Amino acid sequence: MRTKIVAGNWKMNKTFEEAEDLITDIIELLDEQGKPEHVDAILCPPYVFLEMAGDITADYPVFIGAQNVSQYESGAYTGEISAAMLRSMHIDFCIIGHSERRKYFHESDEMLLDKVKMAHKENLVPIFCCGEVLQDREVSRHFEVVKQQLENTVFKLSAEDFNTLIIAYEPVWAIGTGITATPEQAQEMHFFIRDLIARKFGAEAAAEKTILYGGSCNGKNATELFAMPDVDGGLIGGASLTAEEFVQIVHAAGAGA
Numbered sequence: 001m002r003t004k005i006v007a008g009n010w011k012m013n014k015t016f017e018e019a020e021d022l023i024t025d026i027i028e029l030l031d032e033q034g035k036p037e038h039v040d041a042i043l044c045p046p047y048v049f050l051e052m053a054g055d056i057t058a059d060y061p062v063f064i065g066a067q068n069v070s071q072y073e074s075g076a077y078t079g080e081i082s083a084a085m086l087r088s089m090h091i092d093f094c095i096i097g098h099s100e101r102r103k104y105f106h107e108s109d110e111m112l113l114d115k116v117k118m119a120h121k122e123n124l125v126p127i128f129c130c131g132e133v134l135q136d137r138e139v140s141r142h143f144e145v146v147k148q149q150l151e152n153t154v155f156k157l158s159a160e161d162f163n164t165l166i167i168a169y170e171p172v173w174a175i176g177t178g179i180t181a182t183p184e185q186a187q188e189m190h191f192f193i194r195d196l197i198a199r200k201f202g203a204e205a206a207a208e209k210t211i212l213y214g215g216s217c218n219g220k221n222a223t224e225l226f227a228m229p230d231v232d233g234g235l236i237g238g239a240s241l242t243a244e245e246f247v248q249i250v251h252a253a254g255a256g257a
């Protein structure tokens with residue numbers, strides 16, 4: 001059975017105290033309501049809150065992830081955070097290739113592949129994002145674009161390394177817009193991605209790969225999205241900033257398990 005995952009991408013939100021409150025509220029709710037057994041919950045706060053997040057969640061079944069990682073190993077790269085630094089803080093996951101990083105920080109496929117390799121070197125599990133912009137979808141190029149993004153990056157990995165990553169399909173037109181892909185649109189793309197994986201790495205690798213959906217997923221629409229056979233949970237932006245809603249989404253993933 002594939003692992004279901006709900007990961008909260010907090011982006012550049014929350015002060016230290018607000019972050020502390022949110023994490024505390026999330027673990028309290030999960031404690032009260034119980035976390036579905038087959039669902040992993042991952043919180044990805046800003047770098048500066050990772051240590052605090054790790055401390056608060058130490059005794060709870062919640063993982064902590066970073067939102068990014070440097071493509072460089074160490075040295076004169078002011079402002080960067082290396083995979084080894086994250087590993088030394090017991091971080092298990094990192095988001096790589098989010099569309100905001102691709103767009104605002106000009107992260108190319110080549111850089112993203114380097115980041116994935118750095119993450120693997122330190123045993124971090126990348127949550128690798130892919131997804132088309134609206135213009136691509138309007139001219140029916142969305143499948144081609146996603147295929148290219150994967151072929152230029154994670155499909156260049158060995159089968160063993162490819163096994164150790166999560167894919168997040170995030171149509172850019174749905175991120176932070178309040179417009180969600182329909183469950184059918186999500187399923188169609190997830191099925192397509194799984195089929196690409198099967199052709200490249202074999203049927204078993206494809207069957208085992210966790211593929212998350214991201215893009216205006218919330219407490220209301222998560223159940224329908226996660227009911228799709230190839231949607232294995234979500235990468236959640238805005239809705240992960242509210243404890244009740246995030247936990248509701250975790251439960252929605254449990255219901256689809």
Ligand code: PEP
Pocket residue numbers: 009170174175176177178214215216217235236237238239
């Ligand atoms: C994201 O940024 O990964 C995301 C899915 O954002 P939102 O849920 O706010 O659309």
